Amino acid sequence: MPDPAVLVIGGGPAGIEAARNVADLGVRAIVVEQRERLGGTPVHEQYAALTPHFDDAEQAMADMEAALRARELADVRTSSRVTALSGDAGAFRATVEGEQGSEDVEVSAVILATGFTHFDPGRERQIYNYYQYPDVLALQDLEAMLKRGEVLVPSTGQPPKRICWIQCVGSRDRNIGNEYCSKVCCGIASKQAIEVRKHVPESRASIFYIDMRMYGYWEHQIYWPAQEQHKVQYVKGIVTEILEQQGHLLIRGEDTTMGRPVETPMDMVVLSVGMEPSQGTRDMAQLAGVEQNKYGFVDVARPPLDTVGTSREGVFACGAALGPADLEDTISSAGAAAVKAVAMIRRGTLSGVS
Ligand SMILES: Cc1cc2nc3c(=O)[nH]c(=O)nc-3n(C[C@H](O)[C@H](O)[C@H](O)COP(=O)(O)OP(=O)(O)OC[C@H]3O[C@@H](n4cnc5c(N)ncnc54)[C@H](O)[C@@H]3O)c2cc1C
Ligand code: SF4
Structure with a gap:
């Protein structure tokens, strides 16, 4: 049985924060980002200063990325995509395709952090x-x-x-x-x-x-x-x-x-x-078989008391994949998704944590 791991799809602020937390909680985090760089929409769209404190957006994202990459348990794969997902909570198998080819990884939980588009x-x-x-x-x-x-x-x-x-x-x-x-x-x-x-x-x-x-x-x-x-x-x-x-x-x-x-x-x-759901949010929600709301954002299964659990056991979502969110919302839900995913692994239960 391989060591437990959590697959985080999307390397924007939500994915970076979720993966860093997963690693800090002692579990391997595999981050799959489709673009060449981490940092998500703030980096890709060249945001300047962040509301509300006018911090430099690129620097803020670079700091987040550096903190993630400093974690030994973080396995970051850019220019990569998840093309298949099978199995169940505790024992998923995902196919990750990147520049080095295709690899199947076994993970206990999945976090969707695929964000938004303008x-x-x-x-x-x-x-x-x-x-x-x-x-x-x-x-x-x-x-x-x-x-x-x-x-x-x-x-x-x-x-x-x-x-x-x-x-x-x-x-x-x-x-x-x-x-x-x-x-x-x-x-x-x-x-x-x-x-x-x-x-x-x-x-x-x-x-x-x-x-x-x-x-x-x-x-x-x-x-x-x-x-x-x-x-x-x-x-x-x-x-x-x-x-x-x-x-x-x-x-x-x-x-x-x-x-x-x-x-x-x-x-x-x-x-x-x-903000609208990104194409990646629509595609990955479909690939993971989780319900989406009528706008295409990922639906949480048990709101308002569980803000990150989806309709599929072992699959969590965070950040703007869940709906319009500022960075504070994004970082909060990313932390929650990481905790829920790792707690599920620790409890060795398939019923999630409620
Ligand atoms: C114009 C504008 C300005 C903003 N400025 C601020 C601000 O100043 N302060 C503030 O608090 N908030 C701001 N926000 C909100 C902020 O941008 C979001 O809260 C934040 O970007 C959400 O992070 P995220 O990681 O969920 O999504 P994103 O930033 O969209 O990142 C998602 C990541 O997932 C990747 N991805 C998507 N699909 C796939 C796939 N299939 N496979 C692999 N990777 C995939 C994407 O490439 C991307 O890197 C602003 C929003 C807008 C519209
Ligand atoms: S924050 Fe709400 S009210 Fe303000 S411009 Fe955006 S959609 Fe309109």
Whole structure:
């Protein structure tokens, strides 16, 4: 009988944290990441500073990765995928395919940490013209720009005088079937507005929102400083159209507080796109035979008291594979998944830990 091991699929913040905890609890953790690098979406999409403390995202992920790789019990496989999974809790057999070929590994438990993807704003009716107008960006485009240390209007190469964010693009939208709130975008937009105001002090920054949803401490860490110290303007309203007119963008909509139409020129518009399950989350949930909710995220079997157990014994999930999550949620669920997986092994039971 081989030593027990836990297979962690996905090497983003959730997978790294889950695997580190598994190793710290004395069990071998095999991490399978499809990309060349660990670090997940924050690294792949070049996030700049992390909400709420403005830590450098790449450095934060590098620190997490270094901590994982320092564990002897961590077995990290990048550019790899899991192509088959058979067996039952306590005795799974997984096929891992990577650059070195294919290998079957025996593991006692599996943790799905396959994360999310950004909502594609091209899918949201045609009001935003994301693919038509170069100066209409999505959150991750501005993150990459901020990471390069610049804020420039793509079509002119000049700093923006007027920039706005449009909230809830691809979230809380019954027409496209994503009724859920993506949790992080109000905080991320506010953080970006602070950064833009610091980069370009003469710019005017506005955020158009339906409701401002700042979870927990982000309210005083991000929202109030954005307004009070950085003079970001919050407009409760709905943007119904973005047009190009005389060399700049024109946004049309309604200021719902004042109950009047809005028509404002902008140099740059940022779409606060929501979170959807990654293709890997959909594929791996199917491969592992666990239930997914109607949006494609992995369903927890016994909420709210078990936040990481899935419908299949011995298969756990964490991070944004479970639904929209900030890093705090992600790290918490990753720790919980590691503990549940190792506890199941220690108890030698197939019934999980409840
Ligand atoms: C624009 C934006 C900015 C954000 N900024 C912040 C912030 O400032 N602060 C904050 O707290 N949160 C932020 N978040 C949220 C944060 O990015 C997530 O909480 C976090 O990335 C979730 O981590 P994860 O590991 O679950 O998923 P991911 O980061 O998506 O990582 C999943 C990993 O799994 C891998 N994978 C997927 N499928 C497979 C497969 N089949 N096989 C192998 N590997 C696979 C992927 O390649 C990826 O490496 C932001 C989100 C958005 C949308
Ligand atoms: S966090 Fe804010 S922008 Fe994102 S879906 Fe929720 S309310 Fe909309």
